[in-house]
Amino acid sequence: MKKRILTLVAALAAAALLAACGDKPPAVTTTDTSAGDTSVTDADTLGIPETADYGGEAFNILSAGNVAYADFTADETASTPLDSAQYKRKALVEQNYGVKIAETVEKAYSSGGGPGYKRLSTDANAGDCNFDLALVAGYDVTVLAYSDYLYDLASIPGIDLSKSWWDKRANENLAVRGVMFFTTGEITVSDNDVAFVILFNKELRKAYDLDDPYSLVYDGEWTLDTFGALCKTVTEDLDQNGIMDANDRFGVLVWDDSVVGIVNAAGQRCCTIAEDGTIGLTLYNETTLAALDKYFSIIYDTQYALTYQREKVDPLEMWQADKGLFWMNTMTRIPQLRGMESDFGILPYPKLNTTQDEYYHTVAPYNSQFICVPLIQDDVERTGTITEALAYYGQKIVLPAYYDVTLIGQSARDEESESMVEIILDTLVFDIGYYYQIGPYNKQLIIMIRNYDRNFASMYDSHKNAATALLSVINEYYGKAVDQWTAEK
DSSP states (O other): OSSOOOOOOHHHHTTTTOOOTSSSSSSOOOOOOOTOOOOOOOOOTOOOOOOOOOOTTEEEEEEEESOOTTTTOTTTOSSSSHHHHHHHHHHHEEEEEEEEEEEEEEOOOOOOSSHHHHHHHHHHHHHOOOOOOEEEEEHHHHHHHTOOOOOGGGGGOOOOSSSSTHHHHHHHHHOOOOOOOOOOOOTHHHHHBBBEEEEEEHHHHHHOOOOHHHHHTTTOOBBBHHHHHHHHHOOOOTSSSSOOOOOOOOOEEEEEEEHHHHHHHHOOEEEEETSSOOOEOOOOOOHHHHHHHHHHHTTTOOOTEEEEEHHTHHHHHHHHOOOOOEEEEEEGGGGGTOOSSOOOOEEEOOBSTSSSSSSSSBBBBBTEEEEEBBBBOOOOHHHHHHHHHHHIIIIIHHHHIIIIITTTTTTOOHHHHHHHHHHHHHHHEEHHHHHHTTTOOOOOOOHHHTTTTOOHHHHHTTHHHHHHHHHHHHOOOOOOHHHHHHHHO
16 A cells, blocks of 8 residues: 555544554654654664764755645754654754754745756756755656756666565556656655545535445445446536535536546556557547546536636635535645534545445646756765655655644544545546646647637647657657666666
8 A cells, every 4th residue: 555544543643753664664753742752762774874974964945836745844943744854854864874854845836947947957057056856846857858958867876666665556557668757655745645535525416315435436336437426416506596606516616627537537548658668648448438428427517517717716615614515625625624614525536336446546637746867966865865765754754744633633523534535545546647747638628618619629630749849848858868877887
């Protein structure tokens, strides 16, 4: 399992950072969760150097993206369990390795030329090492990758991507011919925070005497057809004016980005890495067509579905006012709902049909951020050592605080949601075609939702030449990169 979520009782214990998760390495031992305590002992560092002394050198990290997570900024004033854990991790690494960690955070819209791209490309062209490590928006990091501005992570001494604190699925989905320019793992909470989920209103489910969604998930019957049928059960014209709008109740509140997740939820990918190591376009097929057709039929029916970007309404306000049975979004929304009066639950994305092997969940392309190492390095071995330590102690210290305290212990309302989160995080999909913006089909699918467009075939054909051209550029670069980094290793 990628993320083994503990039982509710164990989650409370994890609030004190006493427990690790499932099949992860032995737990860090500590008796105090206060931000200032760094007295952590570990019997088995599993390859992580216990100590090193880099003489108080600065270790500079850039965090730049549409969300811009500040994973390394917390200080001794930290008040939340997550902030406290992140500070503990930071202080421990600084203490054990003789470095001073500094994080520069920039939040800005990026479509491939955002602050992450601009800063790292400028540094590379100038031969400057202003950042040792970076957490960069998915749309930026991919352009940096095939523009020769990043270091192959698999070639950096001290980084072992096979370890459990690095995301196995990300490594499988994003490595091209053994070259790994960006990935994710327990070093950051960003990948999990932007995983696609569906929330459901438990009060409305009870009021309308609907099937238990949790049972449907467990039984493998949580499908697009089942989801669509339930969406049609709670529609109500609350103000009785004959017009369905933000003043009324809907079966589902639709996030337009959700459509890219529907493709992955059906087990399909925009692009796939072939056996010969090339990235190929795999979006257009019968399964994708079937999934999109079903989804369009659900969300284009304005009696039952409201696409809030199209209608320019506040989905959070509607959700908290019980105006939706389902709400399609990402995990990051859940902590915002601690004050919601009505109970809600967390659900995976539905399968296409009952014959599908498992549920699948997209790490949102637009909101994603990935760890990368700038090509220009003053001391790449030091970078490898510190990066690995941050990831390792992220698993040990930050992960329990994030999931077992921040998410499960404080936000989710029932034990079943805990199991749902486990399913979601065990089935994450990193669709390389979305992050590289091939087509860009991710954007075009969203435009289709906003326009209530059903003609996927036409859209696909009109952007196929652009997609093929970009893939040629990327594949040509990786062909050269393999030789370069093989020699480095």
